Amino acid sequence: MLRIWIHFLQWIELCVSSAVHLLYGFYIFSSALAGDLSQFTSAFHSGQCSSATAVSGDNAWPGDKSLPPIVLIHGIFGFGQGKLGGLSYFAGAEKKDDRVLVPDLGSLTSIHDRARELFYYLKGGRVDYGEEHSEAYGHSRFGRTYKRGHYPEWDENHPVHFVGHSAGAQVVRVLQQMLADMAFEGYETTENWILSLTSLSGAFNGTTRAYLDGMNPGDGRSMKPICLLQICRIGSIVYDWLDIPWLKSYYNFGFDHFNMSWRKIGIWGLVDCLLGNTGPFASGDWILPDLTIQGSIRLNRSLHTFPDTYYFSYATKRTRKIKGVTIPSSILQIHPLLLLRVFQMSQWRHPVNVSPPYKGYRDDDWEDNDGALNTVSMTHPRLPIEHPSCFVQSDSECQTLQPGIWYYKIVEADHIYFVISRERAGVQFDLMYDTIFERCRKHVFRKTPPTLPNQIHQ
Numbered sequence: 484m485l486r487i488w489i490h491f492l493q494w495i496e497l498c499v500s501s502a503v504h505l506l507y508g509f510y511i512f513s514s515a516l517a518g519d520l521s522q523f524t525s526a527f528h529s530g531q532c533s534s535a536t537a538v539s540g541d542n543a544w545p546g547d548k549s550l551p552p553i554v555l556i557h558g559i560f561g562f563g564q565g566k567l568g569g570l571s572y573f574a575g576a577e578k579k580d581d582r583v584l585v586p587d588l589g590s591l592t593s594i595h596d597r598a599r600e601l602f603y604y605l606k607g608g609r610v611d612y613g614e615e616h617s618e619a620y621g622h623s624r625f626g627r628t629y630k631r632g633h634y635p636e637w638d639e640n641h642p643v644h645f646v647g648h649s650a651g652a653q654v655v656r657v658l659q660q661m662l663a664d665m666a667f668e669g670y671e672t673t674e675n676w677i678l679s680l681t682s683l684s685g686a687f688n689g690t691t692r693a694y695l696d697g698m699n700p701g702d703g704r705s706m707k708p709i710c711l712l713q714i715c716r717i718g719s720i721v722y723d724w725l726d727i728p729w730l731k732s733y734y735n736f737g738f739d740h741f742n743m744s745w746r747k748i749g750i751w752g753l754v755d756c757l758l759g760n761t762g763p764f765a766s767g768d769w770i771l772p773d774l775t776i777q778g779s780i781r782l783n784r785s786l787h788t789f790p791d792t793y794y795f796s797y798a799t800k801r802t803r804k805i806k807g808v809t810i811p812s813s814i815l816q817i818h819p820l821l822l823l824r825v826f827q828m829s830q831w832r833h834p835v836n837v838s839p840p841y842k843g844y845r846d847d848d849w850e851d852n853d854g855a856l857n858t859v860s861m862t863h864p865r866l867p868i869e870h871p872s873c874f875v876q877s878d879s880e881c882q883t884l885q886p887g888i889w890y891y892k893i894v895e896a897d898h899i900y901f902v903i904s905r906e907r908a909g910v911q912f913d914l915m916y917d918t919i920f921e922r923c924r925k926h927v928f929r930k931t932p933p934t935l936p937n938q939i940h941q
Contacts, residue, residue, distance in 0.1 A: 500711050500823065507820045508560075511567070511903070512734070519568035551643050551678055552582045552634055553923055556601070557902075558649025558686075559770055563587025566734055573648070574905040576916040580924075584633050589737020591719055592763070594650065594773040594782060596737070598658040600626065602667055605643070607632025611668060612740060620768035621761065623740045642678035644923040648902055649855065650770060652685030652796075653782065656864070660786050678929065679793035681919050684853060684898050687796075688783070688860035689776035689840075691831040691849050692824055696771075701837045703777030704767050712771060716764045717757060724753045738763055776840035780866045788870040791929065793884050795922065796891040797915070798861035799853040799898060802829050809850040812895070818907070821854025821897050828852040841866055855898035863889035878918050884926055 557563060557572045564577070564585040577583040586604040588597040596612055603610045603626075610626035617624040637643060645655040655677070661667065663674035694700045697710025706712050719736045726744035741763050742748065743756060756762040763769040772778045788794065802825060803812040809829040811817055817825055829850045833839055851858040859865070863872040872889040884890065894915075896908070905912050 496823075497709070497711060501714055503820060503823075504711070511570070515567040515570040515733075518570065522569060550582045550924070551641065552584050553580055553644045553646060553920060554584045554586065554601075554605070556586065556645060556647040556651030556654055557588065557590075558647075558651050558684075559774070560590050561588075561648070561651070561902075562590060562734060568733070573902055573916075574912065576901075576912075579916055580920050586633070587735075588651075588654070590735070591715075591770050592737040593768045593770055594653050594657050596740070596768065597650075597654045597770075598661060600737075601654060601658055602661070603629055603632070605632050605634045605637050606667075606670070607635050610740075613666070617740075620763075620766040621741075622763070622766075622768065623742060626740045637676060639673050639675045642676050642929075644679045644681070645677060646681045646683060646919060647685060648683045649898065650686045650774060652680065652682035653687060653773070653779075655680050656687075656786050657782065659789065659792070663787070663789065674787075674789040675791050675929075677789075677792055679795070679923060681922070682794075682796040682861070683901060683915075683919075684799045684856055684896075685796055685861050686774055686856055687779065687862075687864045688857075688866045689779035690774055690852075690856045690860055691776070691828055692852070692855055692857075693771055693775045695824065695827050695831065698771055698775050700775075700834055700840075703775030703840065704772050706764075706771075720753070720756045720762065720764070724748070724756070738769075776844075776866070779860075780841060783864055783866055783868075786864065788864065788887060788889065790887040793886050794863070794889045795884075795919075796861060796863055796889055798858050798891055798893050799856075799896040799900065800851045800858040800893060801825050801853050801895070801897045802851045802858075817854060817897050818899055821899070825852060825854040825897070828854070828857065853896065853898040853900075858893065862891040862893070878922075884922075 555573050555577060561572050562570075563572065564587065566587050571577065571585075573585065577585050584605075586601060588600050588604075592600075595616060599612050600610050607629045609628040612622070612624055612626065614624055634641075634643065647653070647655045659674050659677045659680070662672040662676050665672050689703075693703075697707045697712035699705045699707060706716070719738070720743065723736060723738050723741070723743040724745050726746060743752070743762060745753065748755070752761070756765075759765050773782060801812050801817050801821075802809050811822065811825045811829070814822065829852060831849065832846050833844065848859050849857045862874075864870040870889055871887060872891060875890050875892050878892065896911075900908050901912060901915055908915070
């Protein structure tokens with residue numbers, strides 16, 4: 484009877500979680516569509532045709548070339564400039580500086596594939612996922628073509644700043660290692676092409692939420708047969724198979740290189756993908772395996788913290804301890820999408836019949852969280868080897884930064900507090916991004932500090 488009751492509660496939780504996520508996804512999509520329709524109607528009545536929301540992915544933007552660009556990298560289910568119409572993943576933070584880029588990378592593709600896409604987005608050319616990797620995971624080697632990169636002069640003498648939210652921070656780390664390993668055919672690259680990395684709720688060491696959503700805690704690769712991620716898997720496969728051009732130009736999961744369109748695989752190909760025989764979910768070349776603790780350890784084994792790059796991390800949390808029990812710190816200030824997960828993650832216990840993900844694993848270390856990632860995972864790379872780090876309580880302590888060290892600060896916020904909606908964070912939103920951009924412009928440099936725009940005529 485107890486087992487039946489437990490299964491019943493699990494079904495209820497799955498239904499509630501699925502409904503909340505679907506409703507939120509529909510809300511975001513409909514909000515973007517309504518905003519675009521409103522803009523179009525206003526432009527039509529005023530007799531002007533605005534193309535502000537139709538940003539071409541092949542056009543490099545203008546700007547003061549004396550300053551290195553700041554590149555904002557979105558997380559899982561995220562989107563870049565030009566997707567979802569005029570909606571901004573970073574809630575308009577990109578408008579705070581004249582030299583900001585917001586690339587659109589695969590929202591569900593693996594960390595590896597997103598890092599490759601990011602390189603060609605900046606440098607230009609046809610996306611090359613790598614011959615060995617493509618053969619191993621069963622997809623096309625080449626992806627979309629950027630006729631002109633968004634920062635074609637990018638090299639060691641023209642480095643960039645990166646700001647990565649969630650999985651976006653790990654994408655930058657993988658990209659930097661690829662640059663150090665000269666993994667891009669035809670290019671002489673080094674790790675010093677990246678001047679700084681600022682992580683905003685970065686996924687450096689995995690998350691226990693991956694297991695709550697359906698990843699198998701035993702291997703960190705496979706999915707449970709009935710779970711939230713299975714619903715996500717089916718939805719994204721059908722979305723890609725339908726291959727509706729205007730819809731995919733509006734939002735894309737990023738699986739085009741797996742060739743899952745009905746034009747290429749037909750109805751039986753769809754059945755094969757849904758049965759788990761082919762496609763990214765069959766091969767494991769998608770983002771969730773990279774976000775398990777085991778998957779992060781596999782990635783981190785080959786990733787380094789480099790001595791000439793500046794690193795800063797904001798780790799978020801919405802939990803607190805009362806009499807030794809970790810609970811959500813504030814119900815009203817946690818987004819409804821994340822409220823249930825904050826509680827579940829704080830109570831997560833690794834199954835006793837399964838080997839722990841690493842030696843010395845303790846459930847208590849992973850209790851604090853922001854509803855998507857565990858706070859211990861966001862501060863700096865810890866697994867399998869801890870990288871040099873320094874805890875700071877105030878941003879003012881970081882006026883003089885040393886490269887090669889992860890400076891990290893813990894902030895009271897949930898996982899999407901500083902993205903999507905500017906209104907939720909209010910003044911804290913402006914303080915956060917103003918601090919990040921000011922640090923990039925005033926305190927992080929290898930040579931002579933750059934001349935800032937407001938200093939030119941002084």
